[in-house]
Each structure stands twice: as C-alpha cells, then as structure tokens.
Amino acid sequence: MQPVARRDPALFRRGTSPGTRCLVGLALSAALLAVDGSQQWAVVLRNSMEQAVAPLMIALELPVEAAREVGRGLTTQGELLRQIARLEQENEDLRTTARDLANLQRENDELRTLAALPVERLTLLRNVQLIQRGRGVASQRFLIDAGSRKGITAGMALVHPLGVVGQVTAAGETTADVALVTDAGQNTPVEVARTGLRAVMIGEGLPDRASLRFIASNADIEPGDQLVTSGLDGVYPAGMPVASVVSVRRDAQSEFARVVCKPAASIDGRRHFAVVLPTGGMP
Amino acid sequence: MNFASVLERRNPRNARQTRAIALSLLLAVTLDLVSLGSTVDPLRPDLALLVVLYWSTRGRAPILISAAWGVGLLHDIATLTPLGLNAGLYCLTAWVGVSLRKRLEAMPIPGELLLVLLVLLAGSMLSWGVGLLLGGRPLAETHLLSPLVGTLCWPLVRLLLRNAGIRRRRASPPD
Numbered sequence: 001m002q003p004v005a006r007r008d009p010a011l012f013r014r015g016t017s018p019g020t021r022c023l024v025g026l027a028l029s030a031a032l033l034a035v036d037g038s039q040q041w042a043v044v045l046r047n048s049m050e051q052a053v054a055p056l057m058i059a060l061e062l063p064v065e066a067a068r069e070v071g072r073g074l075t076t077q078g079e080l081l082r083q084i085a086r087l088e089q090e091n092e093d094l095r096t097t098a099r100d101l102a103n104l105q106r107e108n109d110e111l112r113t114l115a116a117l118p119v120e121r122l123t124l125l126r127n128v129q130l131i132q133r134g135r136g137v138a139s140q141r142f143l144i145d146a147g148s149r150k151g152i153t154a155g156m157a158l159v160h161p162l163g164v165v166g167q168v169t170a171a172g173e174t175t176a177d178v179a180l181v182t183d184a185g186q187n188t189p190v191e192v193a194r195t196g197l198r199a200v201m202i203g204e205g206l207p208d209r210a211s212l213r214f215i216a217s218n219a220d221i222e223p224g225d226q227l228v229t230s231g232l233d234g235v236y237p238a239g240m241p242v243a244s245v246v247s248v249r250r251d252a253q254s255e256f257a258r259v260v261c262k263p264a265a266s267i268d269g270r271r272h273f274a275v276v277l278p279t280g281g282m283p
Numbered sequence: 284m285n286f287a288s289v290l291e292r293r294n295p296r297n298a299r300q301t302r303a304i305a306l307s308l309l310l311a312v313t314l315d316l317v318s319l320g321s322t323v324d325p326l327r328p329d330l331a332l333l334v335v336l337y338w339s340t341r342g343r344a345p346i347l348i349s350a351a352w353g354v355g356l357l358h359d360i361a362t363l364t365p366l367g368l369n370a371g372l373y374c375l376t377a378w379v380g381v382s383l384r385k386r387l388e389a390m391p392i393p394g395e396l397l398l399v400l401l402v403l404l405a406g407s408m409l410s411w412g413v414g415l416l417l418g419g420r421p422l423a424e425t426h427l428l429s430p431l432v433g434t435l436c437w438p439l440v441r442l443l444l445r446n447a448g449i450r451r452r453r454a455s456p457p458d
Binding site: 018019021022025026028029030031032033036042046049050053056057060061063064132133134135136137138139141142143177184205207267268 | 313315316317318319320321324325347348349351352355356357360361362363364365366367368369370371374375377378381382410411413414417
C-alpha cells in the first residue's frame with residue numbers, strides 16, 4: 001500500500017498557471033528578439049545552434065533532392081531536344097556576351113591605368129552550397145555549408161555567374177547566414193549600365209523584388225535597364241549584374257520616381273554559389 | 284527504468300499521450316523543414332503550430348506551454364527566423380488553446396474551423412507585425428493564404444492526432 005502522501009489528489013497539486021507560463025515565455029521571446037543579431041554572444045549562440053541542427057537539415061534535403069533527380073530523369077525526349085536547342089542558343093548568346101565583356105574589360109583596364117586607379121578584380125574565396133532556406137520573415141535569407149573555419153566572415157559577398165546573390169551576415173564555425181539582395185533593408189550600391197546613373201537598391205523582403213530609392217523623377221531610367229554593382233561599398237565587385245528595372249512610376253506629386261527591379265540571380269533551383277573577398281571599395 | 288515507464292506506472296493514459304505529443308511535434312517540425320520550393324513554401328501551413336494547437340485544446344493533458352515555447356525556438360533556429368519569434372507565437376497559441384479548450388469541445392466543426400482560422404490569422408499577423416518592426420517586411424498575400432491552407436488541413440491533423448493518442452485495445456482473454 002502506498003503512503004498517504006503519495007496518493008494526494010490532483011486537485012491539491014497546482015503548478016504554475018498556464019497564463020503565468022505564457023507570460024514568462026513571451027518575456028523570454030521578447031528578450032531573445034531584442035538581443036538576436038545585436039549582441040555578439042547571441043550571434044555565437046545562434047550559430048552554434050544552427051550548426052547543431054545543420055546535419056538534420058542536410059539529411060532532410062537528401063530525399064527531396066533524390067525526388068528532383070528522379071523527376072529530371074523522367075523528362076521526355078522532346079523536352080530534352082527543346083532544352084538542347086535552348087541551351088545551344090544560350091551558349092551562343094553567352095559567347096557573344098563574353099566577347100563584349102572582354103572588350104569592355106580591356107577598355108576599362110586601360111582607362112583605370114590612365115587614371116592610376118587600382119584595378120578591381122573578383123577574388124574567389126571558395127564555392128559554397130545552400131543548406132537551408134529561411135521562412136516567414138527570413139524568407140530572403142539562407143544558410144550555407146561553410147563558416148569561419150573555411151575563411152568565411154561577415155560582410156563577404158555571394159555571387160553566381162548570373163549576378164550578385166547576397167551578403168554573409170554572420171558566420172559560425174561550419175555554417176554562415178546569408179541575406180539576399182532582396183532581404184528587407186539590404187542596401188546594394190548600383191549603377192545603371194546604360195547611363196552610369198548611381199543609386200542604392202533596397203531589398204523589400206519579398207522574392208524577386210527590390211526598389212531603387214531617391215531616384216529623381218526626371219532621371220534617365222526606364223524599364224529593361226540593367227543595374228550593375230558600382231563597387232562603392234567595398235563588398236561587391238564592381239560591374240556585376242544585380243537586377244533589371246521592371247517598372248518606373250513617375251508621380252507629379254513627388255520629386256522621386258518609384259523604381260521596382262527584379263534581381264538578376266534568383267536562388268530558386270540553385271544550390272552552389274561562390275564567396276568572393278571584399279574589394280575594399282573605391283577611393 | 285526510464286521516464287516514460289515511470290509516467291506510465293503513475294498514469295498510463297498520460298504517458299501514452301506524452302509520447303504521442305512528443306512524436307507528433309518532432310514529425311511536424313521535421314516536415315516543416317523539408318523545402319518544397321519557393322512557390323509552395325510561403326503557402327504551406329505551419330504544421331508544428333497546428334499540432335501545438337491541437338494538443339493544447341484536445342489532449343487529456345494540455346500541452347505544456349513551456350514545451351510549445353521550446354518547439355518554437357527549435358523552429359526559429361531551423362528556419363533562420365529571428366530567435367524568439369516562433370517561440371513566443373507557439374507559446375501564445377498553446378495558451379489560447381488551453382483557454383479555448385472547453386469552448387472548442389462543445390463547438391460544431393464549422394465553428395471550430397472558424398476559430399482555428401482566427402487563431403492562425405492572428406498568429407500570422409503577429410509574426411508579420413514583429414517582422415515589420417525588425418526589418419520592414421510588407422504585408423503579402425501569403426500572410427493570409429498560409430492560415431487558410433492551415434485551416435483546411437485542420438480536419439486531417441485532428442483525425443491523425445486523435446488516432447495517435449488512442450492505443451488499440453488488446454483482445455482480452457476469455458473468462
């Protein structure tokens with residue numbers, strides 16, 4: 001027979017009430033939100049926790065990747081022929097672009113030598129792989145599989161042959177957080193390739209969408225214009241494609257135009273990117 | 284002797300349900316982490332939040348609010364969201380669930396769905412509001428569609444979890 005003390009009815013056993021627990025939880029959450037990203041120890045704590053769950057994320061990605069591979073394998077012959085034709089066309093276009101770029105680079109180098117300016121070059125640090133994409137308010141962020149052990153530090157730029165992708169915001173030992181150029185508040189100094197007009201592209205936290213700020217309503221900019229990095233921030237190498245202008249709205253009431261752009265390099269369907277060293281900016 | 288066996292000896296029903304709660308939460312978080320592409324991801328419901336809501340309203344032992352907070356924090360880490368955002372949301376949802384427990388038990392299915400939609404919408408708006416304070420993310424249609432999809436999934440989640448919490452009876456030997 002159990003002692004009387006162990007058979008106390010549940011009626012008299014009262015722990016902390018749900019309301020109090022909820023209040024404590026909310027207070028802890030608010031404290032975490034306040035320190036996350038602003039305190040060094042919070043960044044280290046977050047990176048450590050991300051590293052702990054990274055193997056799980058990689059494991060979860062394996063079946064999805066396998067399913068994608070199977071899907072690709074089931075592509076019909078007609079689709080393959082169409083893809084080959086399209087790729088051949090793209091290849092031809094790229095060759096033409098490469099020839100043009102080489103000519104421009106030669107011209108650019110000559111002009112820089114004349115001006116006694118240092119030649120900026122894209123210095124590749126290493127190739128990295130996407131582990132996990134953010135969700136919700138972090139949908140324009142992702143985690144990569146390399147961190148400080150492989151030389152990655154906050155502030156480094158991520159690029160793809162199609163253009164700039166984003167910037168490392170925090171680096172743990174084996175993983176690092178990356179904010180896309182479309183992440184809310186991300187500033188990317190750009191210039192319009194056609195006119196040389198300089199501006200700052202601001203991410204809006206939405207996929208495939210960003211905007212240019214403080215563009216005068218009479219500025220020479222139009223839909224279809226290509227935006228390239230100006231290199232002024234010392235993060236992104238100059239002259240890399242960033243985005244193209246989708247729409248320009250000029251309002252008689254405002255002295256600034258509303259310019260919406262679409263990034264050149266989307267991360268959809270891509271897993272490999274290159275980290276480049278900061279250029280140091282223009283003098 | 285492990286913790287589950289101690290629980291089972293004291294209260295077998297609660298121990299079974301604790302295991303069901305832990306397993307279903309783990310499975311829901313795992314499913315939430317599988318990426319389905321940028322087109323589908325913003326529309327998909329937060330399964331872990333649905334599971335937290337179910338167990339806080341239907342379980343014999345309401346889900347511990349602290350456990351909901353822990354699951355939310357794990358979600359924050361895994362989905363790169365600011366630390367504390369989902370933790371606070373899950374904790375608040377669990378408390379709302381516990382508070383609405385009696386009302387939900389007596390409510391017909393359409394009313395229950397409406398209530399779930401309201402809870403999920405409120406959660407989505409709260410998440411958007413905090414995001415706005417942190418980085419200025421504008422309101423998008425996905426903030427409304429994801430709770431709607433979550434509400435449509437609610438009957439399935441309810442059915443699956445109700446069955447998970449019940450142990451099949453063994454055939455009793457003849458007297």
